[in-house]
Amino acid sequence: MQQKWIFFGGIVLLIALIVGLAVAQERIVREGTMVVLETRPVDPRDLFRGEYVILRYEIERDPRVMEFAQNIPEVERIHIRLRESTDGIARVAEVRATEPTYDQSSMWITGEINRSGSVRFPSIEQYYVPEGAGRAIEELRDELHVRVGLRNGEARTVELLDGNLEVIDPFAYRDE
């Protein structure tokens, strides 16, 4: 009897955790503010999670962001307010060290400053693509954009976009 309760307790914990993880991500993707970021990708392979494109963003190289990261090394996190430009791409409007007050329409994104003084966004650095598509998508480097969901500073990738900000179908880039 005791084994039965422990087993079903374990199953409930397992389901609760998996669903809880998914719900936390869905809130950002469905309810977050959508922005488009310009990228520059690299292509690795993760054995246990398939093929993915590593993404870097132009906002990491914004002069205000770089100056902030290099001049205030003791700060580990950076909060960046984005503003949508006329071309539809979000760019840096403000940079700060302290966490801001978030509201429904705010476009804040939180980044990490690593030891070398560069800014990274670990939660949106990878996008999983079908097997064989990574290299072809990586070659779009100058034209690749990403639609990202933002919520209270957290970001999640939603979809890849081309130079015309049209949604990319990763299946179309698979090796035959």
Next chain:
Amino acid sequence: MHMKNREIKELIEGWLKDGVISNEQAMRMAADIREQTSQKSQHKLVSAISTIGGLALALGFLLLIAANWSTFGRTVKLVFAVLLPVVPLLIAYWLLIARGSTRMYARAANLVGIILIGGALALIGQIYNLDANMLNFFGLWTLLSAPFIFAFRKEENALVTLILLGVTIFFACLDAFADGRAGGELLIFTLSLIYLAYSYLLYRFGSHMRHSAVWGSIARVMRLAAGAFGTVVLFLMTFMFYAESVTEVLSLDPLLATPLSVFLNLLYIAFLFFVLVRAYRYEEDQTAAMVLRWFGIYLIVKYITLFGGMFATGLFFVVGGILFIAGGWILEHKQQDITAYMKRRFVTSHESGTE
């Protein structure tokens, strides 16, 4: 006490010679042993095939995930992620607990379920393009696997969870030293101490539960895992790079690295001897065999690292060959004498209650 078939046959021959049993009885005993051996071999074969099948199934699922099942929407993928480990675990529960089955496929379902917990977490990471935080991944996998040790009470649950915990510890240390300020030497030193503490704790728990009717088999897995972890860590500590890391971390004179390395090598040999004595005392032949294998690997590696640069290539292989042939001859001819002495010395001590 586990006896090899050869030993049992020798016993039977001895009894026959002494007139304790008749010829017919001896033949009947020999036939029964042959029958049992055959059944055991088949059982081992089925066990091996089932385990390979279980692992292949789990790996197949993981690779299918890796090939990116993007044809499904997020909701379907989420349902799949939940079902992935839950279905085999429910099958294992029904077979192992509800029906009390001891079949290999029941245990294979258990193993598949535990491994697919990792598959489910990986699938969530893929669905939402999450960053590959290994500490979170292995930590969650360990946490979610642990309750099933107590539910199923099987060795495979304990073994997988202990390995996952060991990997989690590794990534936790890596994360703690991620900023690189502390340097690689401090990471190596800290990791070695933590793993030794981990091995010790596993051994203590395993020894404490040794005689438990319910947890005895899991306690054995814990002791074997402790032996394996401890052996690997102490073996790595015998290399010069470790002694140099310690002198660097503790700000000691670099010249102390060599005597420290000698001490660590002696410590390793002492540890192996300690484990060997315990193995003979508690008649754990598998552990004793593991220790002898590790000692053999140690000798080979040390011979290569110590003499590889000193001798010319031809001389290196000639001397090495002579040493290992001589060692093999000694072991082959003296093994029974050594084993008998060890058992006489340490099993007798154990039975008389002395430590």
